[in-house]
Amino acid sequence: MKIGVVTFPGTLDDRDAARAVRHAGGQAISLWHDDADLKGVDAVILPGGFSYGDYLRCGAISRFSPVMEPLIAAAKGGMPLLGICNGFQVLAEAHLIPGALTRNQHLHFLCTDQKIRIENNNTAWTSSFSKDQEIVIPLKNGEGSYQCDDETLKMLEGEGRIVARYIGENPNGSRNLIAGISNERGNIVGLMPHPEHAIDSLTGPGEDGLGFFTSVLQSMISGGAK
């Protein structure tokens, strides 16, 4: 099972994402932003970082990278796609998922081990979790406040598309404590906290993040999400 990890200029977490893929038993394939070639991968991760220095808006310039064209087409066709942090921002800018990520309400960059609840375990990226499972993974961002209009919020809640929610105090001002959402089909997931930094207790707060990567491998084997 090949999982592509895209590197944009300014991406930081591509190596950790690739490591997480390998740790879960998959094969990590590096994808380059300037190369409109998905190299035959079965799923793709848009990792965190500060692509294009967050110029204009986070993810706004990366969204038009050559690699995005085949990626958007494949994801619309059902290929599993996970956007983490800056990757979530790219997904929002590409309108693959509704809403937008804005400056943290308190204006500070935040870096913490965050407790979240997996509320939808029917997506390509969360099937290894039990419903409402509580996990701890790092959250580190300056623009992580999820915003959308009331109608969109109602739709996301009504359709069970809130994949993960922050537990406890709202860390960044996100509407309804949203940490992650999915598209209608559940193959595309945007997540603000970082599961790839929590795959073993040696390098992270624990192993709670690994489930995102084992989920997608499992979903590809069962053919569920493809």
Add this chain to the structure above:
Amino acid sequence: MAIIVVDVMLKPEILDPQGKAVASALPRLGFSFATDVRQGKRFEITVDGEPTAAQLAEVEVAAEKLLSNPVIENFTVRVEK
């Protein structure tokens, strides 16, 4: 040569924490005039000659596609005299 100005502002219903921070800094400097501050972006786009209607229409498209995110922002396009 002319300059086309695109102003991009967060929609009124979107929280603007940067504007709020500026609004709370003003009174600390003794300025008491502001009841609210909203912060936005201004793009100055230089073109050769007087902009044509077609150019301005293209700028509108670019503003919607790249310069702003229509989910959270509004924009205006005008020619600077």
